[in-house]
Amino acid sequence: MEIFLEYAWVLLVLIVLEGLLAADNAVVMAVMVKHLPQEQQKKALFYGLLGAFIFRFVALFLITILVNYWQIQAIGAAYLLFISIKNIYDQKFKKEEEDDDGIEEHSKKGKGFWPTVAKVELADIAFAVDSMLAAVAIAVTLPEVGNFHIGGINAGQFGVMFFGGIIGMILMRFAAQWFVKVLNDYPDLETAAFLIVGWVGVKLVVLTLSHNKVGVLPHDFPHSTTWELIFWGVLLLIALGGWFTSVAKKKKHEPHQ
Template structure:
């Protein structure tokens, strides 16, 4: 396999891990808040069902979407969705207060009603996860290994591994990830800016689709576009890291002054 393809797949996989990490952390936090009114033993049981549901719904969504992925309208929806995710994060900051308020009203509900609500939340996060995974993977150059539905085997493998990483993160690393984002909140903003920029890439991919033909069919493969995409993406990632580190240092210095 060509080195440039390996690097592209590797980078997209890393971006997908970051995105899945954010969605998995959110999913895990929402589940934890939803079950916290239950006795400790039932909390663990409800979380087990929640994790099982997250696993099942993510892969059900994955296999369903693979049969629709080559429809340019689906690609357009994916592009709009990723850009929406970025804008929604900037404007609403995930609207966590409303989620917490909704969950607070759930006290006194039965165990199985709680599990049902957790599973409904899992479905929403599964759709988020797989739409984002497909939108990222579909921009990759096909490997020609095999086909799953309407998607190339290499692209499907990236999506599958991303889904697995999301479930693993949700099970083992969600708490640490939430703490990291709490310590360096700018990293989350940078991650969503990258998601939005990938949405722009998918928009270019859609506009160059043979059935749309607003852009030249080969434009997404051009050196100029690829160079522009990677320079901007690396700039966002590097900028997010430097700004988050600077803000963390400033916050510590401010805390020391007050102490």
């Protein structure tokens, strides 16, 4: 009974952790699918997360190998930073240079349904490494159940990680749908959303620099209270600043009654 309660408690902690991670991840997903027609947005999120789920499931079996490759996190960081910088640049400069037809053509280029699905999958793969490392760090504190191991991890610990990850992805999908609705209602919030994408990229940069084989930052720094306060504090400031700015702009452009 005691071991059951211990496993149930850790599973609850993992669900909360995945929920927190899903919040910033969902913003990235929402920004990526926002340009699609409304009926395709849910499909893109579903197919993208389905492919990402398959990756996560396979990665759980290989986690003891994947943790040795800091390059995976580095690629994820570079990918998110590129998305953030490119889209903010496009919003601020290219829209001023193109006429209406040019903008429409530019917005469609490389942004079809399946390319968007692929981008969602790539982004979630970048997030997966971060969340799985955190899940492993928590799950391995549990007492082992039996002698059966999966991917170098005890079967009981593996099961907790697996179910925690599934619930986290479900939370991410519904959170992403909500963020898409918010972005449609407040279009000017998109710049703040892309800033958050870039900040999440910085988070992966920190994770890369603290890898054992890189060693620029202390190994435990990404999961320290100091970094968590910095990360969530800056993310909250970006979100609140973007929200108040977008609300003010929307009111300014609304016709006066």
